Amino acid sequence: ERPYFLSLGPHAFFWFSIEAPSVPIAAVTEPPLLRAGATWTTLLEGDARPGLARAILEHAVGRRWFRGKARTIEGGTLSDVMLVTSGEATYAALTVTIEYTEGAPETYFVPLGFASGAQRDDLARRAPEAVIARVVLTDDATTEPGGILYDALADSGFPALLLQKISGRKSIGGERGQLVGSPLKALRALPADADLTPRPMGADQTNTAIVFGAELMLKVVRLLEEGPSCEHESGRFFSAQQPPPAGVPRLV
Numbered sequence: 001e002r003p004y005f006l007s008l009g010p011h012a013f014f015w016f017s018i019e020a021p022s023v024p025i026a027a028v029t030e031p032p033l034l035r036a037g038a039t040w041t042t043l044l045e046g047d048a049r050p051g052l053a054r055a056i057l058e059h060a061v062g063r064r065w066f067r068g069k070a071r072t073i074e075g076g077t078l079s080d081v082m083l084v085t086s087g088e089a090t091y092a093a094l095t096v097t098i099e100y101t102e103g104a105p106e107t108y109f110v111p112l113g114f115a116s117g118a119q120r121d122d123l124a125r126r127a128p129e130a131v132i133a134r135v136v137l138t139d140d141a142t143t144e145p146g147g148i149l150y151d152a153l154a155d156s157g158f159p160a161l162l163l164q165k166i167s168g169r170k171s172i173g174g175e176r177g178q179l180v181g182s183p184l185k186a187l188r189a190l191p192a193d194a195d196l197t198p199r200p201m202g203a204d205q206t207n208t209a210i211v212f213g214a215e216l217m218l219k220v221v222r223l224l225e226e227g228p229s230c231e232h233e234s235g236r237f238f239s240a241q242q243p244p245p246a247g248v249p250r251l252v
Contacts, residue, residue: 091157
């Protein structure tokens with residue numbers, strides 16, 4: 001092929017930038033394999049973070065709550081990590097900032113859980129779309145993955161923990177920020193014996209919904225934006241009206 005010629009005017013010039021080509025992020029059929037230390041939480045430390053961020057990006061592009069499908073991803077970082085323990089389970093509530101070749105970055109809320117043994121098999125069968133990565137621990141006797149990292153909203157443990165934090169006005173601290181529980185009167189007025197067993201509400205939409213028995217629904221906003229939520233503010237306003245407006249769900 002012939003060279004591509006450029007014609008410049010008498011006072012014109014061009015700036016050229018030589019850059020390494022970015023690797024496109026595409027949906028994958030099999031979750032990537034990550035190697036951790038003695039526990040899966042070592043993936044949240046130091047040099048292991050970029051590999052985990054990459055796995056989360058590969059997972060995100062296939063989810064309906066991811067808004068950047070029409071944009072070219074340049075990379076992503078774990079912008080905040082909030083570790084919380086419930087019984088024997090440890091969860092990581094992450095915010096993941098995604099950079100694009102053009103336009104402003106976006107930050108998403110992605111909570112992680114780790115499952116092995118029977119729980120791993122159950123999650124992989126029941127919610128394969130929630131599996132983010134396969135994990136090999138240094139304590140594993142073989143090189144085969146002994147567990148999986150999954151979206152913690154797909155199981156009951158993390159949603160139940162969130163409800164406890166909200167109803168108890170407690171917080172989950174992170175490296176840069178925190179999640180703070182702030183209940184209203186309607187939540188505190190629920191009977192102590194109310195069935196609040198959590199379960200995901202069907203397929204993901206632009207956000208993730210969790211149903212607690214027949215009493216509550218938790219809407220988890222995935223794309224985080226600065227400033228107060230208009231939906232939350234309007235919900236607080238209508239919940240304070242007496243009598244409550246007909247057909248408007250109460251914010252609790």
